Amino acid sequence: MEFDGLTALVTGAASGIGLRVATLLEESGATVIGLDRAPAPGTRDDLVLADITDGPALEAALHGRFADERLDILVNCAGIGATGTIADNDDAEWARVLDINVTGTARVTRSVLPNLLRSDCAAIVNISSIAAWAGLPQRALYSASKGAVQALTLATAADFAGRIRVNCVCPGTVDTPWVGRLLDASDDAQEERRRLEARQPMGRLATADEVAAAVLWLASPAASFVTATALGVDGGMAGLRLPSSTR
Template sequence: MNDFHGVGAIVTGGTGGIGAATATLLRERGARVAVLDRRIDDAPDGVHAVRCDITDPAAVDEAVATAVDRLGSLDVLVNNAGIGAVGDIAQNDDAEWARVLDVNVTGIARVTRAALPHLLRSPHPAIVNTCSAVAYVGVRQRALYSASKGAVHALTLAMAADHAADGIRVNAVAPGTADTPWVARLLEGADDPDTAARALRARQPLGRLVTAEEVADAIASLASPTAGATTGTILRVDGGMTSLRL
């Protein structure tokens, strides 16, 4: 497929997990791709890697400008960068709440704000945010993380409404539990990693974790110029986690 031929795309959090899979897929389908991440040594082959901490407004402005300069144009923004959090409402202090919301929610605002002038010049601009299944269903020990992804859900719809008249499509993907480095670290820290892994698989009706590549495929489908009538959509890629009860 070459539906992204001539398209310039930025993927935040693009050096690992879902971000790396997305950057790789977009490049394979013809896009010129830049990834923004705090650590860029492991960036996928063939992409422009730009070091960026999305909690730093000045760094975001500079990184986006650098990425667009290297790409030549910007047509697609994938707001994928995010961090996790474990615990009930009492287990994360105010500083941790501020840190997670700063990355997962305000980070989207910072990067999008910097990208908007460039997207407005595109003939087919698109933004895709990474949400989560926990924006739809209550999951134990995910209070802070769920709050942040619930905010991403609402923010996506508000952005889609704000920028429809500009021709900028805004959508999101909501993965279930995915086979990513963060989940791997979560399992490593469990008292019984094997039991914890079985529990994660069991809560998704398909009986397995979602792959990063499956989420990347959903992101690409929403970002593609061929999806010109799709905006304000939250696409669930969750193995049935939020909608099926077997």
């Protein structure tokens, strides 16, 4: 997959999946602009700093960077997690998570839509989750937000069919800093990791590179006839029901 001459914007580029997507795009020849609300250790040193929940600040930051330039690829990686049943998160937490994961994705996309429409090979890739498909325990709010991202992906693909390809990637559990923090907060990090690994039919967590590779394919001209697709990178989690003895 070659991206020579193409420009990409990646949100959530300071760490995790977003950082790997930005890095691999750049290594493949793209000019990459990373966006995040704050830098992180080991992050890129050329981030556009903006909070995707602050509409005016986001508009100003992106307009200042792109103005009337062409944008070929948008990857919406910015997002946060949430744990608990439907009884465990209050209205404020629902508003916060949906504002970042769903409305934030819409804000960024809306802000750079004119730039994408200037491209002859425009592509948007959103990050949804296997939680949008599979009923996972203790993930009510997170699942709702990622289901909304998937629905938003399909609706946007319909609105801009023939002008912008719009797809999403639905990862299983990925070995990222967010999952690391989740493990650290558990009573037994080693046992919690074992449980998460056992939940994946392939018996391990995904890597950020594996998810990023799927994102790059959907964003690339090689996928020029692919739109309105939700691509699972989940080790078979959505479709397989294996006996426990095989894991």
